[in-house]
Amino acid sequence: TARGAGVGRALVRAAVEEARRLGARRITLRVLGHNTAARKLYESEGFVVEGVQPEEFYLGGAYVDDVTMGRFLTEREPSPVTT
Template identity: 50%
Template sequence: MEIDDLVWTPDITPGPMVRKTREQFLQQCPPGRQLVACLGPKLVGYLGFDHPTGLASNRHVYELNIAIHPDYQHRGIGRKLMEAMKQQAKADGVRKLSLRVLSTNQTAQAFYERCGFRVQGVLPEEFWLDGRYVDDILMWCPV
């Protein structure tokens, strides 16, 4: 996807996204597990969600990932996707939304905080990126 190539850069994600086939894409992003934002026919953003584990005891949680095309960032699209996600989660009986963000991605951290997320933990020096260790920040939001 064009958005993935533009958004998931080394300063945003610890590794490249590799989906060589349609089957691999559908396995990683199953139907019904993404909200999308379009302006006319153009896909400008998406929010993916799924349960973090296959455990029944963890079915009240959705883990999220979000990407907005750089040309359409800072226009409220991400906030609208998050609002729609919270409504979807409530309808699905989900009580908690969680996500991970690199400590170097302070713009995303601030966005998540504005959407009601807060830090639930930090994995110090979780990744070695561009010659330095980078923390992985775990965030959550009640639904």
């Protein structure tokens, strides 16, 4: 019943802020491929899919992907242009 009231987003933001405070440059997480609610939350907080391990888990009679998502916590310098 607590879902959909902003708790998940507040927790993600708190984790990001704490990681920044500790000096982290990046943050990553793992989420089951079919967890649409969690993936939407992470995407809306700036996380992007960085990798997928297909059918990594067998859960409830079905194979499920393991998705890695990540985001940078600092402003990134543009990549140097090579000629």
